[in-house]
Amino acid sequence: xxxxxxxxxxxxxxxxxxxxxxxxxxxxxxxxxxxxxxxxxxxxxxxxxxxxxxxxxxxxxxxxxxxxxxxxxxxxxxxxxxxxxxxxxxxxxxxxxxxxxxxxxxxxxxxxxxxxxxxxxxxxxxxxxxxxxxxxxxxxxxxxxxxxxxxxxxxxxxxxxxxxxxxxxxxxxxxxxxxxxxxxxxxxxxxxxxxxxxxxxxxxxxxxxxxxxxxxxxxxxxxxxxxxxxxxxxxxxxxxxxxxxxxxxxxxxxxxxxxxxxxxxxxxxxxxxxxxxxxxxxxxxxxxxxxxxxxxxxxxxxxxxxxxxxxxxxxxxxxxxxxxxxxxxxxxxxxxxxxxxxxxxxxxxxxxxxxxxxxxxxxxxxxxxxxxxxxxxxxxxxxxx
Numbered sequence: 364x365x366x367x368x369x370x371x372x373x374x375x376x377x378x379x380x381x382x383x384x385x386x387x388x389x390x391x392x393x394x395x396x397x398x399x400x401x402x403x404x405x406x407x408x409x410x411x412x413x414x415x416x417x418x419x420x421x422x423x424x425x426x427x428x429x430x431x432x433x434x435x436x437x438x439x440x441x442x443x444x445x446x447x448x449x450x451x452x453x454x455x456x457x458x459x460x461x462x463x464x465x466x467x468x469x470x471x472x473x474x475x476x477x478x479x480x481x482x483x484x485x486x487x488x489x490x491x492x493x494x495x496x497x498x499x500x501x502x503x504x505x506x507x508x509x510x511x512x513x514x515x516x517x518x519x520x521x522x523x524x525x526x527x528x529x530x531x532x533x534x535x536x537x538x539x540x541x542x543x544x545x546x547x548x549x550x551x552x553x554x555x556x557x558x559x560x561x562x563x564x565x566x567x568x569x570x571x572x573x574x575x576x577x578x579x580x581x582x583x584x585x586x587x588x589x590x591x592x593x594x595x596x597x598x599x600x601x602x603x604x605x606x607x608x609x610x611x612x613x614x615x616x617x618x619x620x621x622x623x624x625x626x627x628x629x630x631x632x633x634x635x636x637x638x639x640x641x642x643x644x645x646x647x648x649x650x651x652x653x654x655x656x657x658x659x660x661x662x663x664x665x666x667x668x669x670x671x672x673x674x675x676x677x678x679x680x681x682x683x684x685x686x687x688x689x690x691x692x693x694x695x696x697x698x699x700x701x702x703x704x705x706x707x708x709x710x711x712x713x714x715x716x717x718x719x720x721x722x723x724x725x726x727x728x729x730x731x732x733x734x735x736x737x738x739x740x741x742x743x744x745x746x747x748x
Contacts, residue, residue, distance in 0.1 A: 539561070
């Protein structure tokens with residue numbers, strides 16, 4: 364039996380998405396910039412995907428740009444905003460628990476002379492809005508905060524950031540890393556009045572190598588890549604047409620099934636939580652079950668166990684999980700997210716992230732808990748020798 368519970372790292376593409384991509388590769392392979400029929404047909408497909416995504420986000424289609432993925436989207440938004448506005452100020456704000464594609468940008472600008480505030484978080488990963496308010500000053504040009512944390516699933520209160528900026532009479536921009544939120548929790552980008560929002564195809568059962576960026580029409584961003592003026596000059600280069608169309612199909616399906624899938628996943632998360640808690644002692648739950656946490660992520664520390672060892676024990680049984688972010692799993696050191704929420708070394712070392720999808724079933728969960736209990740017991744016995 365094979366059970367894939369590492370959907371926070373990437374997802375299995377839906378069959379409809381694969382079929383759409385195959386059609387584009389075989390039949391509609393024209394360059395959207397070409398003037399002939401094949402090029403025109405490809406362009407129509409790209410614009411259809413843009414329409415679908417804009418409709419899902421309730422934004423104008425002219426505010427949706429395609430990129431190669433979440434990392435590039437974050438880079439374009441953050442660097443574009445900073446480079447365009449650095450004459451106004453040199454203070455930027457983010458949190459201690461951001462994805463590496465955010466933190467490494469901020470470290471770069473910090474080394475380049477910018478003043479950076481890294482907001483602390485509480486034991487559940489939530490920022491302190493009072494600390495945010497106190498951090499904003501006349502030289503603040505950007506606040507960048509992840510909507511859903513990729514390791515523990517915390518949903519940050521980004522809807523309150525604009526009110527705080529207005530209260531401080533600040534013109535700072537707001538960027539939201541929406542990679543783990545897109546297609547998984549309700550989004551109100553216009554209501555929140557954010558300036559940019561990044562998303563990715565392969566987190567929502569679409570293809571890898573494609574992502575997107577919402578940029579509010581009034582937001583002025585400097586391009587990072589120059590060339591043939593594709594994506595209105597913001598991101599030049601021949602479009603990844605099969606990827607764009609595949610992501611559009613994935614979003615179309617999500618839009619039609621959003622509430623049902625979210626409810627199904629939340630029930631599955633609760634079922635997994637309940638069964639692990641009932642069957643395996645000496646654990647610490649790092650993700651809560653309320654609406655302040657993503658239904659798709661459950662992080663649990665198994666005390667007296669090395670998470671990486673447990674991961675490979677489960678892999679031998681056909682179960683796939685992770686110890687944290689796949690994008691930083693080859694790095695050194697402890698999880699910066701779990702460190703920031705105050706976990707002990709033992710709790711950090713024993714942490715496993717289960718990330719769910721609609722492909723998972725209760726039968727899958729029953730098998731996972733059964734094999735998880737065996738694996739944890741075996742590892743603990745070995746560690747005690």
